[in-house]
Amino acid sequence: MSLAEQTAFADLTSLAEYGAQPEYASDAFEELASWVRDIAALTKPARIHWVDGSEGERQALLDDMVRSGTLIRLNDELRPNSYLARSDAGDVARLESRTFIASEREIDAGPTNNWAEPVAMRATLTELFDGSMAGRTMFVVPFSMGKIGGPISQLGVQITDSPYAVASIEIMTRVGEDVTELIADGAEWVRTVHSVGAPLEPGEDDVAWPSNDEKYIVHFPDTLEVFSYGSGYGGNAILAKKCYALRIASVLGRDQGWLAEHMLLIRVISPEGRAYHVAAAFPSACGKTNLAMLRPTIPGWSVETLGDDITWIRPGSDGRLYAINPEAGFFGVAPGTGESTNVTAVETLRENVIFTNVALTPDGDVWWEGLTEEVPEQLTDWQGQPWTPDSGRPAAHPNSRFTVAAAQAPSIAEDWEEAVPLDAILFGGRRATNVPLVAEAFDWAHGVFMGSTISSERTAAAEGTVGELRRDPFAMMPFCGYNMADYFGHWVRMGAELTNPPRIFQVNWFRKGDDGGFLWPGFGENSRVIEWIARRLDGSADAVETPIGRVPSEGALNLDGIEVSRDDLEALFAVDPDSWLAEADLTEEFYDSVGDRVPGALREQLQALRDRLQTAKRG
Ligand code: GTP
Ligand code: SPV
Ligand code: MN
Numbered sequence: 001m002s003l004a005e006q007t008a009f010a011d012l013t014s015l016a017e018y019g020a021q022p023e024y025a026s027d028a029f030e031e032l033a034s035w036v037r038d039i040a041a042l043t044k045p046a047r048i049h050w051v052d053g054s055e056g057e058r059q060a061l062l063d064d065m066v067r068s069g070t071l072i073r074l075n076d077e078l079r080p081n082s083y084l085a086r087s088d089a090g091d092v093a094r095l096e097s098r099t100f101i102a103s104e105r106e107i108d109a110g111p112t113n114n115w116a117e118p119v120a121m122r123a124t125l126t127e128l129f130d131g132s133m134a135g136r137t138m139f140v141v142p143f144s145m146g147k148i149g150g151p152i153s154q155l156g157v158q159i160t161d162s163p164y165a166v167a168s169i170e171i172m173t174r175v176g177e178d179v180t181e182l183i184a185d186g187a188e189w190v191r192t193v194h195s196v197g198a199p200l201e202p203g204e205d206d207v208a209w210p211s212n213d214e215k216y217i218v219h220f221p222d223t224l225e226v227f228s229y230g231s232g233y234g235g236n237a238i239l240a241k242k243c244y245a246l247r248i249a250s251v252l253g254r255d256q257g258w259l260a261e262h263m264l265l266i267r268v269i270s271p272e273g274r275a276y277h278v279a280a281a282f283p284s285a286c287g288k289t290n291l292a293m294l295r296p297t298i299p300g301w302s303v304e305t306l307g308d309d310i311t312w313i314r315p316g317s318d319g320r321l322y323a324i325n326p327e328a329g330f331f332g333v334a335p336g337t338g339e340s341t342n343v344t345a346v347e348t349l350r351e352n353v354i355f356t357n358v359a360l361t362p363d364g365d366v367w368w369e370g371l372t373e374e375v376p377e378q379l380t381d382w383q384g385q386p387w388t389p390d391s392g393r394p395a396a397h398p399n400s401r402f403t404v405a406a407a408q409a410p411s412i413a414e415d416w417e418e419a420v421p422l423d424a425i426l427f428g429g430r431r432a433t434n435v436p437l438v439a440e441a442f443d444w445a446h447g448v449f450m451g452s453t454i455s456s457e458r459t460a461a462a463e464g465t466v467g468e469l470r471r472d473p474f475a476m477m478p479f480c481g482y483n484m485a486d487y488f489g490h491w492v493r494m495g496a497e498l499t500n501p502p503r504i505f506q507v508n509w510f511r512k513g514d515d516g517g518f519l520w521p522g523f524g525e526n527s528r529v530i531e532w533i534a535r536r537l538d539g540s541a542d543a544v545e546t547p548i549g550r551v552p553s554e555g556a557l558n559l560d561g562i563e564v565s566r567d568d569l570e571a572l573f574a575v576d577p578d579s580w581l582a583e584a585d586l587t588e589e590f591y592d593s594v595g596d597r598v599p600g601a602l603r604e605q606l607q608a609l610r611d612r613l614q615t616a617k618r619g
Helices: 003-009 027-043 055-068 117-130 163-172 177-184 242-257 288-292 343-348 444-452 484-496 523-537 566-573 577-592 598-619
Strands: 049-050 071-073 083-084 099-101 139-146 154-160 189-195 216-220 226-227 259-261 263-269 277-281 302-307 311-315 321-324 331-335 353-354 402-405 424-428 438-440 456-459 469-471 502-509 541-546 549-552
Touching: 027 055, 027 117, 027 139, 027 154, 027 189, 055 071, 055 154, 083 598, 117 216, 139 163, 139 177, 139 321, 139 438, 139 549, 154 177, 154 438, 154 444, 163 242, 163 331, 163 353, 163 402, 163 444, 216 242, 226 242, 242 311, 242 484, 259 484, 263 288, 263 311, 277 523, 288 302, 343 353, 353 484, 353 541, 424 444, 424 456, 424 523, 438 523, 444 484, 444 502, 456 598, 502 523, 577 598
Parallel strands: 049 139, 083 353, 099 216, 154 189, 189 226, 277 424, 424 502
Antiparallel strands: 071 083, 139 154, 216 226, 259 311, 263 277, 263 302, 311 321, 331 402, 353 402, 438 502, 438 549, 456 469, 541 549
């Protein structure tokens, strides 16, 4: 069956059967309903649809998008119940330059965020959103971050005129009437409003991916609101994700004593059956999804997935930290995901997936760079153009992604929706030089120092020059909803209250040799580093001190069964005092740029590092 024929048969249900406003007689529900009416009065949509999260509604929505050309239904035999979306070429990633924190006081946004004066920003947004949904359906999407009704969960509602965003939110969060019921019962919720900014004149034909050249992603942390205009892509449009679960939630965490972090979450199980819970913060497109789905190459070890992008962390009454993944799906980078790098992801993607900006094969399946070793001879690229290996451009966009339910991963932990006690926290980034494969922090304060000094080479996940080195403390530079220096202080204080804090490590899978190639094989082989970390936790692996932290002593890193030359191993762990002293100077500059609220404890850590480096240099 050709794609065109499939499309013609897809129309079996109708979205119009769904979408009625639910009926609850409570003041709390009336507050929600009146907010919806207010947004509708401003944005002037053709109709309002309350999303109930049912299977029938979801299928009708998808069928509707196939009919309108927003989605291509993939070949059902090869990729059941899966779809491809092609975005506008100008709407392919998060836009940090268009992301704003509109806090009452500028100092609360801090120098690392774009601050916007809230009253002026509201006026700007009112003008932009005025009539912005004309001719479109305005969807009301109630969602829960964390399992519905869970003790650490938080609720929200997204209003959006993008059916693609609705379908994505339904995968990435828990959506539906159970959430509306909790809101009607008086639970707190966050207001998020999204418009692609492409009103339709009567009779005007729509495009496959409506968007607007003018883009705004605006957070009001004081009133817990998000407004996003002009983009339909990823974190710009799935507002529960970066906007709420990180930027707004980090502010809630500051005020309420918890942490909202850009971290994956896994359970590592040793051959003896001991479980370790590990969270890891790596910047965008630096390996979180891959580590979350790690398939260890070393015998006896296994890893269960709990989360791949965001972790909420709270202190428990026993002096430990407890963590949940607030999301329900993965919005993962496609390129580089293949049988040889991440089998688990490939298996997860067998069915029920929305792909965005990947290439289409002639038989109606998807492809991207790195999926298979063999490159197909003929493809349709992410922009819908014919493509061959000689085309001289990637077939899939470097930030092309898959959206898939977490529960579908073969590696998902059975109890993945429950909170787990944290044993270790990892900080990492893409560093071609200087940063060793793994180093253990001396204590909590040193670990927080490590997190605060993370820098990484830019990736395609946001605008900017790919490869350029930039600071990305805690991998939160684009996602911290308040003053970065205050955030550092919050981390320092959180540890002080713990009697049994997780141990902190820095990792770097991306160090390169003189030939420009990666020194470390990465992916499944990262289990060797995880093994050393777990063995450190139970006190059975040896380490040697370097000025920047503890690294595996000779023979402590399990290298059975892989070929890493002695030279490469040395290069992977080399700590050059001069380059680190230069790095320390840059850290001082960075701290100065973050402002005079950087905690004294971190300034002291910097001084102590310099002292250790000077000693090493003399020695
Ligand atoms: P976001 O979803 O943007 O937050 O990204 P992420 O941190 O989840 O990154 P992801 O796991 O999707 O990896 C991004 C890219 O890094 C992919 O192209 C991977 O193939 C590549 N990558 C991941 N792990 C490794 C590794 O251990 N070694 C090397 N060389 N590349 C890796
Ligand atoms: C990231 O950029 O860190 C992502 C993708 O996880 S997005 O949801 O677009 O922010
Ligand atoms: Mn991310």
